Amino acid sequence: MKKKLILVTGGAGFLGSNLCKVLVEQGNYVVCIDNLYTGRKENIVDLMEKENFIFINHDIIQPINLDTVFSFKSGDISITEVEQIYNLACPASPIHYQKDPIQTLKTSVWGIMNMLAIAKKTNATILQASTSEVYGDAQITPQNETYHGNVNTIGIRACYDEGKRVAETLLFDYHRMYNVNIKVMRIFNTYGPNMDPLDGRVVSNFIVQALRNDDITVYGDGEQTRSFCYVTDLIEGMMRLMNSNDTIHGPVNIGNPGEFTVKQLADLVIELTGSKSKIIYMPLPQDDPCRRRPDITLAKEKLNWEPKIQLKEGIEKTMQYFKEII
């Protein structure tokens, strides 16, 4: 009996574990490939008990043996085809991706080449988790997919931004040369359960600081803007893109167009947690973008997708998660 096999690289991370959960619940056979660089076993501990989920500890910088991938064999189930590949492996927060910038670049560039090789060989559809960071410090707002970006190629964020840009190029070249079915998704700032409390991202930082009544650190004057997408909305958009018509390759922005200043976020977190924290201001890191807001017209038109969860509701749900784990 032939079953649908889906590879998820980075499946032990924040987004990957939320995605694997939905895919497993739908009855798919899910192979999670992750080297636990930033991912955490706690994120997938419940999934490890399911018979339609396996975890493979592997660095996608290295090619992977397909026999390992096809290791689902129980009863009459024998899987010999990969149907879909979600490529999410890559550290996503600045403190993590700047720790070893060469590893970050290799993960984006060599990693996607290894995954594209599997897609080419098995005829699988491959979705790349790209990022709003390909727009760099954008000169237009909101950012739409035709904007080519403003990235400082030699700055400290370039290992992430440029790696993701090259990965997009490779996907489109594999599509043009070998007709690999590709989907490129540009993800904007996302938050929710399974975030790493220590990853230094603005939402996790603020909630953890507020829950501990520590000072809330705002970088710069707090007037820079961000858009915040709740994770369930994001995963829904990701799966809609993966399962979209074969003529849709993207790039497609997926994010929440609601725009908030970092200071507004800090005030909201203090209000919802009832915290005694005070806001303190620190210097803005190099190349920090001033404005970040997705134009999601394309996602609405092509995928019939738009986010549903408002910031207040999403922050409340995320707070509950952090209360349980810290």
Ligand SMILES: NC(=O)c1ccc[n+]([C@@H]2O[C@H](COP(=O)([O-])OP(=O)(O)OC[C@H]3O[C@@H](n4cnc5c(N)ncnc54)[C@H](O)[C@@H]3O)[C@@H](O)[C@H]2O)c1
């Ligand atoms: N969360 C966001 O707001 C956001 C925004 C834009 C883009 N993205 C992209 O989405 C993807 C997932 O992000 P996330 O927030 O879940 O980050 P995360 O750090 O929680 O997850 C990344 C996962 O990839 C794994 N990984 C890293 N390098 C690897 C390698 N060489 N081989 C195998 N596994 C490796 C990590 O261990 C981790 O489990 C990333 O590609 C990221 O660039 C996320």
